[in-house]
Amino acid sequence: MQINTENNQAAIRDLEIATGETISDCYQCGKCTAGCPASMDPSPSLLIHLLKLGLFTKAVNSASIWDCMACLTCSERCPKNVSPAAIIEGLKRIHLNNMEPEINLNSLGQEFLAHSTQQAVVSGFRKFV
Amino acid sequence: MPENMTHVPYYPGCTLKSKALGYERSAMDCARSLGFEMHEIEKWNCCGASFPLTKDNLMGLTAPTNILIETEQHCKERDIDAKLITLCSFCYNTLKRTDFAFREEPGKLKTLNEFLNREYKGNVTVIHYLEYLRDVIGFDNLSKMVKTDLSHLRVAPYYGCLLLKPQKELGLDDPEEPVILHDFLDALGCQVIDFPGQVDCCGAYLIMRNPDKVLELSHNILEEASEYGAQTIVTACPLCQSNLDQSEAVRGEMPILYFTQLLAVALGLETEQHQFESHCIDPKSLISSCKKFKEFSDAK
Numbered sequence: 001m002q003i004n005t006e007n008n009q010a011a012i013r014d015l016e017i018a019t020g021e022t023i024s025d026c027y028q029c030g031k032c033t034a035g036c037p038a039s040m041d042p043s044p045s046l047l048i049h050l051l052k053l054g055l056f057t058k059a060v061n062s063a064s065i066w067d068c069m070a071c072l073t074c075s076e077r078c079p080k081n082v083s084p085a086a087i088i089e090g091l092k093r094i095h096l097n098n099m100e101p102e103i104n105l106n107s108l109g110q111e112f113l114a115h116s117t118q119q120a121v122v123s124g125f126r127k128f129v
Numbered sequence: 130m131p132e133n134m135t136h137v138p139y140y141p142g143c144t145l146k147s148k149a150l151g152y153e154r155s156a157m158d159c160a161r162s163l164g165f166e167m168h169e170i171e172k173w174n175c176c177g178a179s180f181p182l183t184k185d186n187l188m189g190l191t192a193p194t195n196i197l198i199e200t201e202q203h204c205k206e207r208d209i210d211a212k213l214i215t216l217c218s219f220c221y222n223t224l225k226r227t228d229f230a231f232r233e234e235p236g237k238l239k240t241l242n243e244f245l246n247r248e249y250k251g252n253v254t255v256i257h258y259l260e261y262l263r264d265v266i267g268f269d270n271l272s273k274m275v276k277t278d279l280s281h282l283r284v285a286p287y288y289g290c291l292l293l294k295p296q297k298e299l300g301l302d303d304p305e306e307p308v309i310l311h312d313f314l315d316a317l318g319c320q321v322i323d324f325p326g327q328v329d330c331c332g333a334y335l336i337m338r339n340p341d342k343v344l345e346l347s348h349n350i351l352e353e354a355s356e357y358g359a360q361t362i363v364t365a366c367p368l369c370q371s372n373l374d375q376s377e378a379v380r381g382e383m384p385i386l387y388f389t390q391l392l393a394v395a396l397g398l399e400t401e402q403h404q405f406e407s408h409c410i411d412p413k414s415l416i417s418s419c420k421k422f423k424e425f426s427d428a429k
Contacts, residue, residue, distance in 0.1 A: 071291075073294070119367060
């Protein structure tokens with residue numbers, strides 16, 4: 001579902017406050033993207049670039065934010081101490097705060113849940129619902 | 130069995146009580162054999178499984194804070210060091226990062242304490258079982274307690290993500306080139322297979338949304354470990370175990386073990402209760418190839 005924002009700059013400031021990250025610190029070296037195991041497209045560095053350009057709506061509506069597995073490789077390797085994983089989680093939360101879960105709980109099925117690892121269910125609910 | 134067992138408070142978490150029961154049982158049996166007893170804290174809740182990455186999400190800290198409070202209580206009643214041992218990488222990560230967040234930002238702790246109407250004093254040291262083996266038991270000592278010959282086993286250590294990252298907050302080992310599992314396996318006398326995929330992500334909770342992607346990522350890790358000659362992989366995380374195991378069921382026959390399951394074999398313990406059969410790839414034939422050293426098999 002699309003998030004529509006009237007004031008991109010204000011939304012980016014809110015994102016920075018929520019995540020505790022300073023988006024302008026990123027100098028686009030691309031180490032986060034190089035190490036991303038999720039092959040995100042748009043990549044972590046491109047998402048941050050969009051935010052640096054003020055294109056909040058484009059960043060927040062990028063499907064790739066849901067591919068992030070929060071493995072923290074990007075955050076660990078960033079030479080500027082930016083956490084792309086935190087920024088991506090901040091973008092996800094904007095959707096979730098609007099009551100738009102990314103997974104349909106009814107479609108998961110009892111059998112799938114019964115065989116799932118509990119920590120996957122709990123963290124999956126945290127990240128997608 | 131040693132008389133004076135060290136009492137170590139233990140937080141299991143959800144998966145250790147269900148899908149990863151073999152991990153818990155093997156860890157507890159090994160602990161007793163090594164001279165410490167893991168005591169489950171009396172009241173515990175789910176840790177939330179993932180540490181909230183956005184700084185303003187204080188709600189995500191309530192569950193782990195409650196666990197830290199219970200641990201302080203547990204230790205105060207017994208007059209012991211406030212140390213909490215964990216097995217699951219997710220629990221370890223969440224609890225340790227929560228404690229770290231409070232040390233960095235005492236204001237957050239004040240807010241949480243007010244909200245929960247309880248008090249966490251900030252005294253708990255969260256440790257991983259591997260850390261206890263390395264720093265308290267010592268890998269040198271551990272190697273002297275090995276009773277089973279594992280010298281023919283080619284074992285690949287797999288670390289995953291949340292056991293190591295972020296290094297600044299966890300401080301367990303180097304996130305890119307870790308050695309703790311390598312050193313552990315070395316102490317057990319196995320052949321350690323060092324392979325590049327050891328710190329790659331298995332796909333983790335993405336299994337809830339995109340299982341195909343998880344199987345693909347896990348498949349790549351398994352392929353690499355195989356190419357490097359591994360017969361089995363050991364891990365410390367129940368979700369890594371599950372993802373790799375499910376992917377291996379499609380790909381091949383390499384068992385994925387918890388490091389404590391292999392430790393139990395090495396220490397010559399009875400492993401019947403360690404749930405090897407709950408794995409997709411049954412490691413029994415691999416395990417049965419491991420014989421006790423002569424001096425111990427004769428004693429029995």
